[in-house]
Amino acid sequence: xxxxxxxxxxxxxxxxxxxxxxxxxxxxxxxxxxxxxxxxxxxxxxxxxxxxxxxxxxxxxxxxxxxxxxxxxxxxxxxxxxxxxxxxxxxxxxxxxxxxxxxxxxxxxxxxxxxxxxxxxxxxxxxxxxxxxxxxxxxxxxxxxxxxxxxxxxxxxxxxxxxxxxxxxxxxxxxxxxxxxxxxxxxxxxxxxxxxxxxxxxxxxxxxxxxxxxxxxxxxxxxxxxxxxxxxxxxxxxxxxxxxxxxxxxxxxxxxxxxxxxxxxxxxxxxxxxxxxxxxxxxxxxxxxxxxxxxxxxxxxxxxxxxxxxxxxxxxxx
Numbered sequence: 001x002x003x004x005x006x007x008x009x010x011x012x013x014x015x016x017x018x019x020x021x022x023x024x025x026x027x028x029x030x031x032x033x034x035x036x037x038x039x040x041x042x043x044x045x046x047x048x049x050x051x052x053x054x055x056x057x058x059x060x061x062x063x064x065x066x067x068x069x070x071x072x073x074x075x076x077x078x079x080x081x082x083x084x085x086x087x088x089x090x091x092x093x094x095x096x097x098x099x100x101x102x103x104x105x106x107x108x109x110x111x112x113x114x115x116x117x118x119x120x121x122x123x124x125x126x127x128x129x130x131x132x133x134x135x136x137x138x139x140x141x142x143x144x145x146x147x148x149x150x151x152x153x154x155x156x157x158x159x160x161x162x163x164x165x166x167x168x169x170x171x172x173x174x175x176x177x178x179x180x181x182x183x184x185x186x187x188x189x190x191x192x193x194x195x196x197x198x199x200x201x202x203x204x205x206x207x208x209x210x211x212x213x214x215x216x217x218x219x220x221x222x223x224x225x226x227x228x229x230x231x232x233x234x235x236x237x238x239x240x241x242x243x244x245x246x247x248x249x250x251x252x253x254x255x256x257x258x259x260x261x262x263x264x265x266x267x268x269x270x271x272x273x274x275x276x277x278x279x280x281x282x283x284x285x286x287x288x289x290x291x292x293x294x295x296x297x298x299x300x301x302x303x304x305x306x307x308x309x310x311x312x313x314x315x316x317x318x
Contacts, residue, residue: 188215
């Protein structure tokens with residue numbers, strides 16, 4: 001039995017047929033319904049860059065699902081709802097990875113495990129990220145103690161704190177390994193927010209790398225060497241110039257953006273140098289600018305990368 005794909009999935013497939021070159025990727029919901037696809041799944045939950053809420057894209061988050069085990073990478077605002085929209089059971093959450101402590105990447109870190117627990121989670125969740133992850137976890141539990149205590153008494157839920165196990169990462173290397181995936185981290189360049197990490201997931205059938213926020217760096221190239229998929233943040237320089245032109249602190253803001261993010265042409269250079277098969281552009285800066293089309297993002301990356309380029313959208317499964 002066939003299942004309809006989303007409008008965005010249809011447009012993506014149609015673009016490929018028209019020669020634009022996008023991957024023929026179904027929506028996450030359609031893939032979940034069909035039961036087809038690889039064992040190691042990647043769904044872009046949110047593709048918007050920056051802390052400002054956007055109409056057209058949720059905040060930064062990705063999920064890797066191996067069989068039925070859920071690994072979330074970054075927790076921008078609304079990540080719990082995005083999982084629901086992607087038909088990925090929140091009760092299957094087992095690991096949360098934070099690339100760095102900017103609010104568009106960690107605003108819903110605590111909310112994710114709190115909402116999973118309120119839904120019925122009774123299994124351990126391990127969380128991974130830079131310091132002060134352990135302190136953040138403890139303070140979040142304290143902030144929500146009243147709600148947690150009431151639900152334990154009224155709903156018979158287990159205590160939440162013993163289920164959440166934060167692990168702080170300060171250096172590159174092996175992060176964790178279980179019977180599904182091996183996760184490795186590299187330090188990336190995101191000044192003033194250090195340490196900041198990219199993560200590589202080597203699953204049973206695919207390898208997936210999430211860049212986090214970074215400028216072009218050889219450490220990310222080495223981490224992504226030979227990977228099947230590289231999800232890379234992307235910045236459109238002319239769009240940045242239009243934004244900063246309206247700001248009184250234009251010089252400072254432009255310097256920050258150039259030192260902390262990767263122009264889309266360099267995303268192509270990184271992917272080519274690493275020899276990855278597929279480059280997925282995400283965490284768009286600026287986001288929601290109608291003058292920057294998907295074709296423009298993809299063409300800029302393709303100038304330097306010979307492999308497949310996918311322009312990410314919320315809930316797209318790659």
